Amino acid sequence: MSNEIWVVADLTIDGKVRKATFEGLSEARRKLAVKLGGQLCGVLLGSGVSGLASELGKYGAEKVYVIDNELLKDYTPEGYSIALSELIKKHEPHIVITGNTSIGQDYFPRVAARVGAGLTLDAIDLDLTDDKRLKVRRYMYSAKSIATVEFLDHKPMMTTIRPNVFKPEEASKNPEVINESIDIKPERILTKTVEVKRKESTRPELTEADRIVSGGRGMASGDNFYLIFDLADAIGAAAGASRAAVDSGFVPYEMQVGQTGKVVSPTLYIAIAISGSVQHYAGMGSSRVIVAINKDQDAPIFQKCDYGIVADLFQLVPALTEEFKKLLAQQ
Amino acid sequence: MKIVVIVRQTPDTEAKIKVASSGNSIDIEGIKWIVSPYDEFAIEEAIKIKEKLGTGEVILITMGPARCVEALRTGLAMGADSAIHIKDESFAFTDPYAIAKVIGQEIRGLGGFDLILTGKKMIDEETGQVGIHVAEDLGISHIAIVTKVELSSDKKKVTCQKEIEGGQVVAEVPLPALLTCEKGLNEPRYASLPGIMKAKKKPVKEVTPDNINVETLGLTKEALGQAGARFKVTKLEVPQVQRKLKVIKEAEVPEAAKELVKLLREEAKVI
Numbered sequence: 348m349s350n351e352i353w354v355v356a357d358l359t360i361d362g363k364v365r366k367a368t369f370e371g372l373s374e375a376r377r378k379l380a381v382k383l384g385g386q387l388c389g390v391l392l393g394s395g396v397s398g399l400a401s402e403l404g405k406y407g408a409e410k411v412y413v414i415d416n417e418l419l420k421d422y423t424p425e426g427y428s429i430a431l432s433e434l435i436k437k438h439e440p441h442i443v444i445t446g447n448t449s450i451g452q453d454y455f456p457r458v459a460a461r462v463g464a465g466l467t468l469d470a471i472d473l474d475l476t477d478d479k480r481l482k483v484r485r486y487m488y489s490a491k492s493i494a495t496v497e498f499l500d501h502k503p504m505m506t507t508i509r510p511n512v513f514k515p516e517e518a519s520k521n522p523e524v525i526n527e528s529i530d531i532k533p534e535r536i537l538t539k540t541v542e543v544k545r546k547e548s549t550r551p552e553l554t555e556a557d558r559i560v561s562g563g564r565g566m567a568s569g570d571n572f573y574l575i576f577d578l579a580d581a582i583g584a585a586a587g588a589s590r591a592a593v594d595s596g597f598v599p600y601e602m603q604v605g606q607t608g609k610v611v612s613p614t615l616y617i618a619i620a621i622s623g624s625v626q627h628y629a630g631m632g633s634s635r636v637i638v639a640i641n642k643d644q645d646a647p648i649f650q651k652c653d654y655g656i657v658a659d660l661f662q663l664v665p666a667l668t669e670e671f672k673k674l675l676a677q678q
Numbered sequence: 679m680k681i682v683v684i685v686r687q688t689p690d691t692e693a694k695i696k697v698a699s700s701g702n703s704i705d706i707e708g709i710k711w712i713v714s715p716y717d718e719f720a721i722e723e724a725i726k727i728k729e730k731l732g733t734g735e736v737i738l739i740t741m742g743p744a745r746c747v748e749a750l751r752t753g754l755a756m757g758a759d760s761a762i763h764i765k766d767e768s769f770a771f772t773d774p775y776a777i778a779k780v781i782g783q784e785i786r787g788l789g790g791f792d793l794i795l796t797g798k799k800m801i802d803e804e805t806g807q808v809g810i811h812v813a814e815d816l817g818i819s820h821i822a823i824v825t826k827v828e829l830s831s832d833k834k835k836v837t838c839q840k841e842i843e844g845g846q847v848v849a850e851v852p853l854p855a856l857l858t859c860e861k862g863l864n865e866p867r868y869a870s871l872p873g874i875m876k877a878k879k880k881p882v883k884e885v886t887p888d889n890i891n892v893e894t895l896g897l898t899k900e901a902l903g904q905a906g907a908r909f910k911v912t913k914l915e916v917p918q919v920q921r922k923l924k925v926i927k928e929a930e931v932p933e934a935a936k937e938l939v940k941l942l943r944e945e946a947k948v949i
């Protein structure tokens with residue numbers, strides 16, 4: 348068993364390193380590496396990914412393991428599980444971390460089962476007990492409670508982390524790059540990727556966005572959502588929606604925030620014509636600053652926000668967009 | 679076509695969560711229990727596939743205390759054919775890995791299956807691992823978080839659509855396979871009155887801890903329950919977020935907008 352802490356890089360469809368990886372490296376360095384007396388390492392899985400090692404170094408990785416294999420070009424649960432579990436068996440790290448993304452959630456359970464590790468998902472806090480067991484905090488019961496979960500003696504200890512919670516912080520290192528070749532038999536990969544469709548959007552992704560503007564049922568139609576998009580674009584935000592807005596057919600499901608939608612934690616969340624149901628709050632309650640705009644002064648959201656304006660959105664939102672534009676133009 | 683649906687009972691989404699006196703779990707007093715919403719998509723999809731093929735069998739399986747039979751009855755009333763209830767109070771706190779092993783053993787006992795469906799995550803603990811662990815345990819492929827399911831005409835393959843960050847993926851796996859279901863896949867039906875009546879007569883097999891051969895699962899007896907878990911919850915808290923609650927009322931629109939932007943810049947420092 349080594350004292351290494353691994354952060355496995357999460358890549359976008361375009362093969363870029365996701366912010367969640369830098370967040371994981373930064374938090375692991377701040378909260379785990381020193382206490383454990385261990386080395387912080389990055390792991391890259393994919394095809395043609397060696398060049399990304401220096402990016403992991405920029406956020407503190409002292410060593411980067413690279414498995415560069417043609418069979419890892421498209422993500423498949425089999426390929427990634429084999430690659431990572433064999434690597435873990437060989438080097439026996441103490442802790443293994445990745446982002447709680449659609450990919451991380453998909454293969455980490457399989458890897459944990461293969462190497463006999465404990466695994467928690469979607470951690471919002473990382474720490475070590477005095478005897479060096481991993482201790483995480485995570486939401487349970489749709490953000491209505493936070494559990495502190497301590498690992499018992501199973502090793503390695505694995506967790507995924509919620510994107511956008513930890514602060515990325517550069518810590519320039521020139522990492523030692525270790526190329527590993529893991530034998531992956533093509534016949535063991537049963538999943539076939541038929542098609543990958545990219546979403547054409549100039550706005551940030553909801554789960555990674557630093558600012559989000561969301562619209563609810565009170566938007567009254569899909570056409571009116573231009574008000575949300577204009578405001579979002581003025582401040583570089585992602586655009587979201589409540590379930591009522593999605594179910595009414597105003598906007599697609601991928602924009603839904605909440606218990607049965609996306610879980611987000613931006614610095615700034617602006618909820619427009621959203622009443623503030625428990626289910627919506629479950630998806631955005633961990634935002635740092637919540638702003639509510641609603642015409643009903645008794646709307647529950649006014650009991651859960653930092654700033655609010657009681658007003659009709661159709662008058663207020665255009666004015667607000669103008670104010671933001673004016674302010675940001677001055678810079 | 680034999681389709682297994684793994685379902686789980688969870689507290690109603692409106693439930694007010696109180697921490698029990700133990701400090702590490704919830705107080706279940708007065709809680710209303712429902713079928714985990716994502717599992718409803720799984721049940722609906724299984725029934726739809728059976729209806730489309732005009733033949734087949736839908737078997738529900740759950741693990742948990744006596745109350746969980748209600749979740750099974752709901753699924754049976756929607757149209758599933760039979761159910762298995764792995765029943766014991768001491769299962770609370772069993773870790774997802776052990777749960778999957780036990781569920782896997784029961785599924786193996788069915789004498790073959792074609793498809794396993796479950797929710798993408800439970801809405802209570804939200805650890806989101808059981809489904810994929812079951813697939814790993816049974817040595818079959820999985821596709822997670824699916825929003826569209828298409829069975830090949832020879833019933834040997836399934837092609838699914840799933841949402842990922844920044845796009846959509848269409849993937850294909852051979853059967854048997856496990857799929858975890860996402861919202862948008864279908865609209866779960868409500869149980870009809872005749873459905874509810876019929877459900878009462880449908881078979882629910884009970885499995886008790888004595889029926890579980892832990893050794894063949896590579897587990898110890900202690901693995902079922904907290905004693906054998908790989909982690910434990912040491913504390914459960916209700917988050918106390920202090921919000922500022924500064925609400926601007928009865929202001930003219932331009933002034934209200936100006937005031938808000940000023941607060942966000944100077945006080946909250948987020949713009």
Ligand SMILES: Cc1cc2nc3c(=O)[nH]c(=O)nc-3n(C[C@H](O)[C@H](O)[C@H](O)COP(=O)(O)OP(=O)(O)OC[C@H]3O[C@@H](n4cnc5c(N)ncnc54)[C@H](O)[C@@H]3O)c2cc1C
Pocket residue numbers: 562563564565566588589590591592603604605606607608609619620621622623624625626627630640641642643646658659660661691715
């Ligand atoms: C199992 C389950 C899961 C769920 N999951 C989710 C989820 O993931 N996400 C989610 O959001 N919901 C979810 N819901 C639904 C949730 O309970 C609410 O129904 C939903 O959030 C309401 O959306 P809303 O606030 O847009 O609509 P409403 O509650 O109808 O609120 C609309 C608001 O708009 C205001 N308004 C109207 N017109 C104007 C105007 N011109 N100017 C300003 N304000 C105006 C109104 O005063 C009102 O407060 C779920 C429910 C269940 C049962």
Ligand SMILES: Cc1cc2nc3c(=O)[nH]c(=O)nc-3n(C[C@H](O)[C@H](O)[C@H](O)COP(=O)(O)OP(=O)(O)OC[C@H]3O[C@@H](n4cnc5c(N)ncnc54)[C@H](O)[C@@H]3O)c2cc1C
Pocket residue numbers: 494496684685686703704714716717739740741742769770771772773774777796797798799800803804805806807808809810910911
């Ligand atoms: C931190 C922690 C706290 C816990 N606290 C409690 C507690 O207070 N009370 C308690 O009873 N247990 C508790 N447990 C045990 C808990 O029941 C299992 O960990 C849980 O079932 C794991 O499921 P999951 O969240 O991974 O399910 P997920 O993987 O999120 O669920 C996916 C699907 O798996 C299926 N599934 C999950 N569990 C079951 C099951 N038991 N039977 C049938 N299908 C299932 C469902 O269909 C579900 O949609 C706790 C576990 C952990 C790790």
